Amino acid sequence: MKNNLKTILFNGKKYQTDKVDSASFFASQICKQNGELQDSAWQDGVSQEGELQDSVWIVNGFATKEPKVLENGDELWCIKKGEMPPQDALESMMSARHTPKVHNALKQSKVAICGLGGLGSHIAIMLARSGVGHLVLIDFDIIEPSNLNRQAYNIDDLGKPKTQALQAHIKAINPFITTQIFTQKIEPSNIPTLFSGSQIVCEAFDNPYAKAMLAQHFHAHFPDSVLICASGLAGFGDSNAIKTHKINDRFYVCGDLFSAAGYGRGLMSPRVNICAAHQANLVLEILCAKNGIKNTQKKQQQSKQSKKAKQAKTIKTSKNNQKQATKKAKKGNK
Amino acid sequence: MCINGENFTHDSLSLLEYARLKGLNLELIALELNGRIIPKDEFNDIIFKQGDKVEILSFVGGG
Numbered sequence: 001m002k003n004n005l006k007t008i009l010f011n012g013k014k015y016q017t018d019k020v021d022s023a024s025f026f027a028s029q030i031c032k033q034n035g036e037l038q039d040s041a042w043q044d045g046v047s048q049e050g051e052l053q054d055s056v057w058i059v060n061g062f063a064t065k066e067p068k069v070l071e072n073g074d075e076l077w078c079i080k081k082g083e084m085p086p087q088d089a090l091e092s093m094m095s096a097r098h099t100p101k102v103h104n105a106l107k108q109s110k111v112a113i114c115g116l117g118g119l120g121s122h123i124a125i126m127l128a129r130s131g132v133g134h135l136v137l138i139d140f141d142i143i144e145p146s147n148l149n150r151q152a153y154n155i156d157d158l159g160k161p162k163t164q165a166l167q168a169h170i171k172a173i174n175p176f177i178t179t180q181i182f183t184q185k186i187e188p189s190n191i192p193t194l195f196s197g198s199q200i201v202c203e204a205f206d207n208p209y210a211k212a213m214l215a216q217h218f219h220a221h222f223p224d225s226v227l228i229c230a231s232g233l234a235g236f237g238d239s240n241a242i243k244t245h246k247i248n249d250r251f252y253v254c255g256d257l258f259s260a261a262g263y264g265r266g267l268m269s270p271r272v273n274i275c276a277a278h279q280a281n282l283v284l285e286i287l288c289a290k291n292g293i294k295n296t297q298k299k300q301q302q303s304k305q306s307k308k309a310k311q312a313k314t315i316k317t318s319k320n321n322q323k324q325a326t327k328k329a330k331k332g333n334k
Numbered sequence: 335m336c337i338n339g340e341n342f343t344h345d346s347l348s349l350l351e352y353a354r355l356k357g358l359n360l361e362l363i364a365l366e367l368n369g370r371i372i373p374k375d376e377f378n379d380i381i382f383k384q385g386d387k388v389e390i391l392s393f394v395g396g397g
Contacts, residue, residue, distance in 0.1 A: 119397040206397040215364035216374035234396040247366050260394035267396050
């Protein structure tokens, strides 16, 4: 006899069934058969008729309202809207959303962030949301009112060390991240201890001398680690001038390279965030590449670009042909 | 030698001379010489030679 049983992971538990149709139908079957959903937080996710209700359905990491026919090995989660799911459900959902390969690669990685201001506080939060497992947060300063225009802190945080405030924010966002904090200045003498074990270090200082100091000393101690610096992000507008510049495999600089903060050109939230996102995005790219995970998006982009280039070529040649034809026609008229 | 995309015909040129020439503050730069990031301790001894590929980045403030 042919075995038609499909294994479905539903809310963290394995089920085997041959009746699987759509996610909601499956859930309603489970609901009827086992009474699994009766007393749980998920019970409002599906009606007796098997229709999706006011809940969030996540099939293989993708939140959907479409009825999807489940395949063998699919992972299905149903979460009541606006409620905190159990922690293991939360982690499993994150894993599904980012795909298990990426999730595991990021989870075992360690990244240090130097300076927790406009750049660093946002880099740390983006990496925490992405599930980078270990973050080292370093800053000597406390939070003051002038920070609130661009840094990821609240009025309640005023006066607290940035390290402690950010650690608390991260815990509230993603409780699976371990954070290590150092409330101190980074100097050439403490570079060897602060960054040991970190695969990637993000430079997120405000002071240009501090930026250069780290770049000048870092690789002498950690020749195989990656340093991602930032330079040129003050002011507003011209978003696309901010770029990721690769100096070599272990040294990158994000920014427009010239917009210094100064009188008449202050630091403003969007542009600082764009640069912070460049740095955080590069961290993910490097960590995934290190773990042998291919960036499919890049491939798609490249093939799109080459298609566009081909199209542009054909348009050009056809235009040239037209031009030549009209030239010939004009000559003929003469 | 090629420094930040600019070709120099000098047989040799020290980092200190180049910095003087361009008005660079060595406390604000990162230096890559033929693919290697040069530690600060070596700055005083760096001499660019024919065929060298040099990238010098001057940091600006803000973060």
